[in-house]
Amino acid sequence: MSAGAAAIRVVVVDDHPTFRIGMSALLAATPGLEVVGQAASRAEAVGVVLGADPDVVIMDLDLGDGSGVDATRELLARRPEVAVLVVTMLDDEHAVYDAIRAGARGYVLKEAQPQEVERSIRSVAGGGLVLGAGVARRAMEGLAARADARPFPQLTDREREVLALLAQGLDNAAIARSLFVTTKTVRNYVYAIFTKLEVKDRAALVVLAREAGFGGDER
Structure with a gap:
């Protein structure tokens, strides 16, 4: 001082x-x-x-x-x-x-x-x-x-974005336009989400996502 x-x-x-x-x-x-x-x-x-x-x-x-x-x-x-x-x-x-x-x-x-x-x-x-x-x-x-307490912590940030759009009812083409990626890229993300969350079809995935709070402003 x-x-x-x-x-x-x-x-x-x-x-x-x-x-x-x-x-x-x-x-x-x-x-x-x-x-x-x-x-x-x-x-x-x-x-x-x-x-x-x-x-x-x-x-x-x-x-x-x-x-x-x-x-x-x-x-x-x-x-x-x-x-x-x-x-x-x-x-x-x-x-x-x-x-x-x-x-x-x-x-x-x-x-x-x-x-x-x-x-x-x-x-x-x-x-x-x-x-x-x-x-x-x-x-x-x-x-x-x-942060780890978030629903589905095994998903990447991009996969979470895709899941949120899926929960809103968008198809792959609409998701691709929203994220400015190709439809093939979206398919790959969706497949990865199916695998990580162990669901068999899109309808079951949408229900699971909405129950976890997806479908609003997760993006």
């Missing part, structure tokens, strides 16, 4: 006193950071933040009197300029998505090294969005799992 630059003002919110006090001491000893408050609950956090006017709030998600997600949402409704950095034990993708939707700018696990926490504080204070390494990996795994 350049000489004369203001320190980043931090409030630590966590209902576990050992972690809260330890984190506060660690940050207070870090050049360029200033701990201006602590809170042990959702209700206390609101009052402390309003009084201390921090740049960054370190927020646990599991507070004694409520959720850190709700606390984040409430704090940002009153102080939208504050950067909330979630530091928690919870590492599932749902918690990450909920926190980010509530307005948190960062999400780091409590197992993170002190240097990672410091970097994350400086990043969110500067307007950045931070996901710790373990958090980012879990979030990507969750997104991949959701």
Whole structure:
């Protein structure tokens, strides 16, 4: 930090006193950071933040009197300029998505090294969005799992387009015109779809596709 630059003002919110006090001491000893408050609950956090006017709030998600997600949402409704950095034990993708939707700018696990926490504080204070390494990996795994949960994940994107058009009742020639390919190419796609979905005729395929939600705007 350049000489004369203001320190980043931090409030630590966590209902576990050992972690809260330890984190506060660690940050207070870090050049360029200033701990201006602590809170042990959702209700206390609101009052402390309003009084201390921090740049960054370190927020646990599991507070004694409520959720850190709700606390984040409430704090940002009153102080939208504050950067909330979630530091928690919870590492599932749902918690990450909920926190980010509530307005948190960062999400780091409590197992993170002190240097990672410091970097994350400086990043969110500067307007950045931070996901710790373990958090980012879990979030990507969750997104991949959701993608694989689509109907017929064994189909390629092009085969899904063809299936959607089939479900709309188009014949091969109409599908070819829609996709700007030859009728032979469409036949090959249809054959591949038959094989992968293990259906014997076009009527059965159309029924299967419509039951899975195809036939609307899948293209």
